[in-house]
Amino acid sequence: MGQIIEEINLQRQPAPSLFSSIYKHKMYGRAAWPNHYITSFSFLFSETDDLPNKVQIGSNYVMSNGGGAPSSTTHLLDFLEEPIPGVGTYDDFHTIDWVREKCKDRERHRKINSKKKESAWEFTKSLYDAWSGWLVVTLTGLASGALAGLIDIVADWMNDLKEGVCLSAMWFNHEQCCWTSNETTFAERDKCPQWKSWAELILGQAEGPGSYIMNYFMYIYWALSFAFLAVCLVKVFAPYACGSGIPEIKTILSGFIIRGYLGKWTLMIKTITLVLAVASGLSLGKEGPLVHVACCCGNIFSYLFPKYSKNEAKKREVLSAASAAGVSVAFGAPIGGVLFSLEEVSYYFPLKTLWRSFFAALVAAFVLRSINPFGNSRLVLFYVEYHTPWYLFELIPFILLGVFGGLWGAFFIRANIAWCRRRKSTRFGKYPVLEVIFVAAITAVVAFPNPYTRQNTSELIKELFTDCGPLESSQLCQYRSQMNGSKAFTDNPNRPAGPGVYAAMWQLCLALIFKIIMTIFTFGLKVPSGLFIPSMAIGAIAGRIVGIAVEQLAYYHHDWFLFKEWCEVGADCITPGLYAMVGAAACLGGVTRMTVSLVVIVFELTGGLEYIVPLMAAVMTSKWVGDAFGREGIYEAHIRLNGYPFLDAKEEFTHITLAREVMRPRRSDPPLAVLTQDDLTVEELQSTINETSYNGFPVIVSKESQRLVGFALRRDITIAIENARRKQEGIMLNSRVYFTQHAPTLPADSPRPLKLRSILDMSPFTVTDHTPMEIVVDIFRKMGLRQCLVTHNGRLLGIITKKDILRHMAQMANLDPESIMFN
């Protein structure tokens, strides 16, 4: 078909006001076309034969593309026309269409596969394409592991900087400094001449009230400096770097676009400010943000591979793997990381992703281990090994810890969300720097006097998890000696608590209250802040207190029927460290409502199947207790607070509404904006687009029959018209737009029509108006839809978008439906 192209001169769009009057005309009749907009025109039929869409049911159905054999001409896209650049991309803060993305990827894959045998170069390209998935997860794993190691080392050093400095080598932290000095014996490893506290350096004295005040002052000084630097960097360079990032990553993985959230600036600033925030002594952890950092790495590396950079669905596979790598380095738990990615953050998780996530998690873990940031060839500071079994009776305190964890979780979520809502809605939120400084100052002032709050939270957890062995010099292990020297090296048999333990109990209680209060105000500050470590610390403190209480009970009442059988005097029957671990898991479970992944993460910390049952009991109790007060975890609560369009895969939709009750238009709404398949002009189409703000328009056969043909996206239509104007000549405002295969028969003097079939989605998802919403929600979740059309007996009735569903769900839960903010 030879195409004759003539010159046209099509003016730009008229002002909206004029357009809207045309639009109104169109709604109630055919609009008179204002001729003065057109200066010259031409017409052209590229295809003159008009084949009516005759469809007969069942028998003798003739396929218009000739036979049932698969051929590329039968495909969705019309290959006669070149793909229009820009079609199929998304705006910021919009929801992606998973089905379309997956089709695009398969199309790309087929193209590469068909070209493969053409030349060696094409074959290399296809190999590169096939391997790019593994390459990108390997790179992500390497980068996440390296960054995690870096963060660990620098944060450790800066944390110790608050207390003093190593004279022999400035870049050594306290522990490394003591290792290098030869004079220290094992017993007094905390005292080493090379390490100078600030008081020693400035005042020249290590003891006395003066030096205490000096150290106190320097501690606060450094804490405030770090916090100030962190918040300023975040505010100036990368506002997305604040918080834990997990709510946003969940939203992004569920198919939402937030440009720049995983970009290089966010990565850089988050890495730097995470170190500063951790070192500032605020009640926050680096584990959540590490997931964000890993996802940034995944996103950045995915730009090296067109397979991932050009496809939002494929990119999310990389991000799923990256989040597994993030948890893997945060807790040294590769399997736990994969399960975390599966259970908590991922939305679309095909089995291929499982395998790649596992690989990424392992690579990251091995890089971290070869960096060896803690000097113990372990991935985490608080790796522990217990040697004594637990007894059935102990399940009671474990379950009590679970109840505590659930209560804490529910309380924390409510209090934190209330505070964050206050911050969002009042003037208060306008001074993030001041707020951070204020919280950091209070934290530093209150934390310094108590040794358990002064130290790094990870170290506190390690100390609480660790069982009292003969080599343990901690205050927590100052039991009254009862045994002979010969028995000193047996494993911690139960003993009466000494004054050190009682003192530690008080300090731990104070630390618990302090941590509880500060964590509520800290999570949500404009600095990178994770929640895992503070939650675990709270649980570990509570657990250790309970553990020591049970231990003393067993010691003093070893003739009670409960203890009689298995807990003799001097026997090793209670492990307070295990209680701390169970408490930590319970509190983390209460806050995040994780289950399997949490148990597996903690299992990987201990490395024994033995302790899974106590963990499960506590985590289950904690989840049930927490769920009784509100089913949302902290991440879901923050997602809702921010109004992200997140359709939770876990929450069941239990109402009995039907699709027609949710669909738009409602009774009082204007009629649904639809396009007809072959009797619109470019101008009418543009006015429809300009008059409405919908993201897409159903295309129907005719206004009379209302039978559905397909669906066209606003963005695609705009781009296609723009493109046609630039490239295709003869297109004018009164050109006929058609979505059919063949151009409609037009009068002889009509301008060249514009074919838009290539942007028409001819397989839109439809449901009937009688479909229960539970099925509709299921379809949206499982297929990852952006919208779905509603029909009744084959006629188009309305449309349901993801936002409509979220609004409806909010309404059903008696929440404000307007809290859902984005598309």
Place this chain on the structure above:
Amino acid sequence: MGQIIEEINLQRQPAPSLFSSIYKHKMYGRAAWPNHYITSFSFLFSETDDLPNKVQIGSNYVMSNGGGAPSSTTHLLDFLEEPIPGVGTYDDFHTIDWVREKCKDRERHRKINSKKKESAWEFTKSLYDAWSGWLVVTLTGLASGALAGLIDIVADWMNDLKEGVCLSAMWFNHEQCCWTSNETTFAERDKCPQWKSWAELILGQAEGPGSYIMNYFMYIYWALSFAFLAVCLVKVFAPYACGSGIPEIKTILSGFIIRGYLGKWTLMIKTITLVLAVASGLSLGKEGPLVHVACCCGNIFSYLFPKYSKNEAKKREVLSAASAAGVSVAFGAPIGGVLFSLEEVSYYFPLKTLWRSFFAALVAAFVLRSINPFGNSRLVLFYVEYHTPWYLFELIPFILLGVFGGLWGAFFIRANIAWCRRRKSTRFGKYPVLEVIFVAAITAVVAFPNPYTRQNTSELIKELFTDCGPLESSQLCQYRSQMNGSKAFTDNPNRPAGPGVYAAMWQLCLALIFKIIMTIFTFGLKVPSGLFIPSMAIGAIAGRIVGIAVEQLAYYHHDWFLFKEWCEVGADCITPGLYAMVGAAACLGGVTRMTVSLVVIVFELTGGLEYIVPLMAAVMTSKWVGDAFGREGIYEAHIRLNGYPFLDAKEEFTHITLAREVMRPRRSDPPLAVLTQDDLTVEELQSTINETSYNGFPVIVSKESQRLVGFALRRDITIAIENARRKQEGIMLNSRVYFTQHAPTLPADSPRPLKLRSILDMSPFTVTDHTPMEIVVDIFRKMGLRQCLVTHNGRLLGIITKKDILRHMAQMANLDPESIMFN
């Protein structure tokens, strides 16, 4: 509305031949109703007002059920009518509709919830309902663990019975027998006076050719007896008990009904015959069948809870958890079991199931451990601990083992499938008992002379996995002594191989060839037969051989640049046991194409993250090599061989066909059998049903418009008519059938019409004819559909069933589409 009921006398259906003539009439015009079939009649309008289904797009759409508020009257089912018993159940060898099942469950849940506050009894019932999920998985875990322990113990005892008997206590196996006799020292624990070989018992002599022949004879005798008993029990009592069961369980979990496959008879016979089959010395394992046994337990316990017994989708959640428990007890790997269930067998795996699967797996593991069948407080025989690290260079042999595993897997799948196909298609398959006896005889005859094939395969694997320590007395550890006595207790430094090792090498090579050949012929016999253990044994033998070869290479060429840096003389640098383990994982991976779950299972056997990288390298290589020869694992291959309608969630559909090319009716087919919403009579309906064999019929507005109203299942229509005939009076052959909300206006003398709206699915899934098949396949997979209707511009064109899709996929893969056998 008062209902007047009059007597009618409706005759039974006329003969099909007559009906078909009426049917033909109906197709080309309205059939004349043969009046003599009716003796008396009456008519009745239950609802006289006819509300036309006026639907206007967009504006002023009036909801026929009054407003948008959710109320139970707007629900799918019509509550005015009682539910018809039997509607919503499935026939044997049919596919379930997941969407409908899930809706049913939510409906049930809502009913219980709404009644909850009525009385204490209802509240208890709702509690019981809420807890039944946990109860059923707990029971399943308990039963699976107990059965696994029982099977382990009895199989061990019977296995030793082939060699001899314990005189002091008949019920002791060899090892237990030796424990009880006080005279034995540690060094000669294999010799104990209480344990008598058959030669000793019968001939009275332990040495010499006569006793060897006697033992040989008794070994064969017992092996044949066990095999004969096993195959007879299977053949007579439970034919479903044969094989590994995993292909069928995968199919069942994907939504297929095979009645009795998981019943109590299968459970009982499978448990007994599994013990016999293992003890008979055939080249098979008990791990796969243990999954089947666990699933039987899950299925049986689910009958105690109406929530699970009455809902096929919910029952499959229990089965997923049960399969996790099965792998958990088979390999002592709870987390691996859950991942196996997720990766390999499950189809629909919501996160709730993940948590419950984990629980079931743990319960089962703990029960098994408290039974302690191996006397080592481990869950499996071949738990190992290695102490030396691996070196980067060793990745080369590990990858070579991966290549071997992949080749073995591909070869095994082809050979085994070819053999099974031969068995199915020729007369040969008619003599299963003879075949089993024959294979068992050959196995026993060849196996006895070689100590590595004579012993239990699990024990062989244990020996191959175990590193040569100072206490190891195995032939494999007979290295030439080079060291002083003082060094004897260091861990296995590399040494030159002694004659024992060389002899073992030859025997292992022969054992490898023997196992490879026998496994091909064994898997598929009519006895319970697992594939995990034989595959692992083959890999372990190959791995151990490679390991010893590398070890000797390193010993004799320790100055090569490869070994120079890390492998000095006398240093401990190569662990042949690790090679065996890597080889086992590679071979198992090649056969089953498992990835993450396999690595995690083996990781749980060793308990160290250290060795995950070699395992991953080998398993990945093995999968890639295997996939190069054919993408199917052994289970998928057997599913295809048996023609089960299994839509694999892992395999991507990459073709570019459209829905209209797959849908029925094809060009040459008779037109689609449809029902119209309000102008059919009972007789016309019945003749449509009798004339066709389809499982369901689309309901349309009218033949002219072809607009789709809903979908009605054949089984439901039959049951509903049957039910109406029995209960509703006034229904005759010429009664009008209507699927609309209100009865159509009928002439005054018409009989009472039959309302069938309650069985109409008013929300059938539809796709347009232009939908690419990749999307259709995705919808079927993710939503678990049974059929989907195809429309074009709002008009019904055809239907696609799961079987159509499977046929189409087979066609695209150049396979016989008729190999898909069930619906």
